Amino acid sequence: MLPEVLGENPTALAVNERVPDGIIGATIAVDGPVLFIAPERIVSVCRVLKDEAGFECFSAITGVDWWPQEPRFEIVYFLRSLRHNTRLRLSVKLAEGEPLDSVTEVWRGANWYEREVFDLFGVPFRNHPNLERIMMPADWEGHPLRKDYPVHGHRYSYQDE
Numbered sequence: 001m002l003p004e005v006l007g008e009n010p011t012a013l014a015v016n017e018r019v020p021d022g023i024i025g026a027t028i029a030v031d032g033p034v035l036f037i038a039p040e041r042i043v044s045v046c047r048v049l050k051d052e053a054g055f056e057c058f059s060a061i062t063g064v065d066w067w068p069q070e071p072r073f074e075i076v077y078f079l080r081s082l083r084h085n086t087r088l089r090l091s092v093k094l095a096e097g098e099p100l101d102s103v104t105e106v107w108r109g110a111n112w113y114e115r116e117v118f119d120l121f122g123v124p125f126r127n128h129p130n131l132e133r134i135m136m137p138a139d140w141e142g143h144p145l146r147k148d149y150p151v152h153g154h155r156y157s158y159q160d161e
Contacts, residue, residue: 009033010053011033011049011053011055011086011088012026012033012035014048014052014053015035015045015048015049015053018044018048018052019041019044019045019048021038021041022037022038022041022044022045022048023035023036023037023038023045024036024037024038029089031087031089032086032087032088032089033088033089034088034089034090034091035088035089035090035091036090036091036092036093037090037091037092038092039092039093039094039098039100039101040101042090042092042100042101042103043101043102043103043105043106045090046077046090046103046106046107047106049079049088049090050106050107053081054081054083054084055079055080055081055088056080056081056082056083057079057080057081057082058077058078058079058103058106058107058109058110059078059079059080060077060078060113061075061076061077061078061103061110061113061114061116061117062075062076062078062113062117063075063076063117063120063121063123063145064076065121065145065146065147067146067147067148070095071093071094071095071098072094072095072096073093073094073095073096073098073121073123074091074092074093074094075091075092075094075100075117075123076089076090076091077089077090077091077092077103094123096122097124099123099124099125099126100123100124100125100126101125101126101127102114102125102126102127102128102129102131104127104128104129105127111128111129111130112134114128114131115128115130115131115132115133115134116134116135118131118133118134119133119134119135119136119143120135120136120143120144120145121143121145121146122142122143122146
């Protein structure tokens with residue numbers, strides 16, 4: 001069921017019609033609507049948004065660590081429709097260790113952003129074409145943007161190289 005706050009929003013109506021259980025919540029922010037998406041429906045929702053609702057421009061993905069709250073992580077997608085001159089945010093909440101399907105099959109540009117979220121927050125993306133660290137060295141321990149990461153970081157020695 002479509003959240004009331006969206007009223008007659010054409011984007012939300014299109015997504016709700018094609019993926020009825022995809023939107024689990026919504027709010028209106030300063031920069032436009034924010035749709036809370038069921039994790040298992042992220043690829044389906046993104047496909048509808050790109051192919052049918054005109055959100056051809058994928059801007060970014062980022063993560064938020066809400067530790068110690070559960071679910072711990074929130075993955076936020078930033079989309080643009082140049083045709084309709086609108087912005088849209090998608091938000092997916094995940095428990096620690098819970099994988100999220102990669103949207104690289106919808107937008108190839110999501111590749112490095114997903115790698116960055118994986119590297120810095122430790123959120124795994126299922127079906128990603130090359131899920132490796134992108135910011136930190138391959139043998140780095142931990143994920144630096146997690147709230148429980150040690151304040152002074154882990155010791156890393158360049159002498160071993």
